[in-house]
Amino acid sequence: MACGCPSASLRVLLGATIWAMGVGGASVESQMGVGGASVESQMGVGGASVESQMGVAGALVKEHRTTSKEQEYLEEEYHVDESRTAAGVDLENNDLLASLLRMQKVLSGIEGCDTRLQHLWRDVTAQRLTLERLQEEVFLQMDRHAKIQFEHPTRQKCPEPFQVGGGGCFYHPQRVKKTWAAARYSCGKLGADLAHPANITSFRDYITTVVSGDWGFFFLGARADPKQEFPVYRWLDGRIFGGEGRKSSESLTVDGDFCVVMLPHSWQEFEHKHCETSKGWYVCEVKVKNLTQ
Known part of the structure; x- marks a missing residue:
């Protein structure tokens, strides 16, 4: 019967999704962190390959030019980018979770098909009893x-x-x-x-x-x-x-x-x-x- 209202199974599915978002946020973030390290590793390997093509002499000159202060600056910038990436992932998860919670609140205020059928049967029964008395x-x-x-x-x-x-x-x-x-x-x-x-x-x-x-x-x-x-x-x-x-x-x-x-x-x-x-x-x-x- 198509009654144009959300079913109980839809509410259950939505609740399960919200629960998964709450539990899985840390997992998503950890996976992103692991992925970032993997990307960084691959980039490091690629950089070494490029430096080898530039020649050993060029690499040695670049190494001498990089002071300890510059090295600290690069490491600081790397950690800032990593924090921004993690914060971006958390922000997307929070927005999605908030949207799902709003949807759950809306659906909880709408009568389901089973409730409408119960009310309809109650009204039909009351009308039948009234007609019998008349x-x-x-x-x-x-x-x-x-x-x-x-x-x-x-x-x-x-x-x-x-x-x-x-x-x-x-x-x-x-x-x-x-x-x-x-x-x-x-x-x-x-x-x-x-x-x-x-x-x-x-x-x-x-x-x-x-x-x-x-x-x-x-x-x-x-x-x-x-x-x-x-x-x-x-x-x-x-x-x-x-x-x-x-x-x-x-x-x-x-x-x-x-x-x-x-x-x-x-x-x-x-x-x-x-x-x-x-x-x-x-x-x-x-x-x-x-x-x-």
Whole structure:
């Protein structure tokens, strides 16, 4: 993942370089000193060779002309040049070390990729929890509305694209699979809710007319609340879901499956699936006053 920030390995490499500069400065200086002596030695050998070419007599005359005072001056000048060379090497090393230390200080103030990812994951988790709370609040409001509509329907007739059948007013989006929550939101956009029929036998007859040849299941408007100490399955209007089919009255299982589905290819029996990870077909329902088939 390219996040445009220095990695931890870069910081480690920089620290190792700084340490090497601090320890290796003396070594560099000693190597420069040894190199200077070597150069001087080579120059001495070269000078002797030149003097030999000039002749032995010329060399002897030059030797006599060089007084002891001049010799001391030359030796002093040599030691000064040697000190300047060593000081120049130290100055370059110090400048480089200072630059590296400044770079390390700058990098230490910049967030690394690992830190940014941790902050991003923390924010995503917080937003997810907030959305879950908002979703539960919306569903509670929809549950209250479903109870009112079940007891006192306000619609006078079944609207399109809903159809009367199976003891109610239903609509099934063909070949569309969603999670339980997404399916309920889709129904809500139509002014309806997930199917929570009053007559299960008639609703089974309706399912046989809309089921396709594909294998799958239908989400229904019934689930259990996992936050309860003894969760039970209930329809969205508050009625206890029980007695309608196999596994219809058992408590919430330990694996977290708490949404009711109908298995159209298994005699329209009921099962429970995970609400968030499972995707299935669904049926929407609108409660209609004095509905006649």
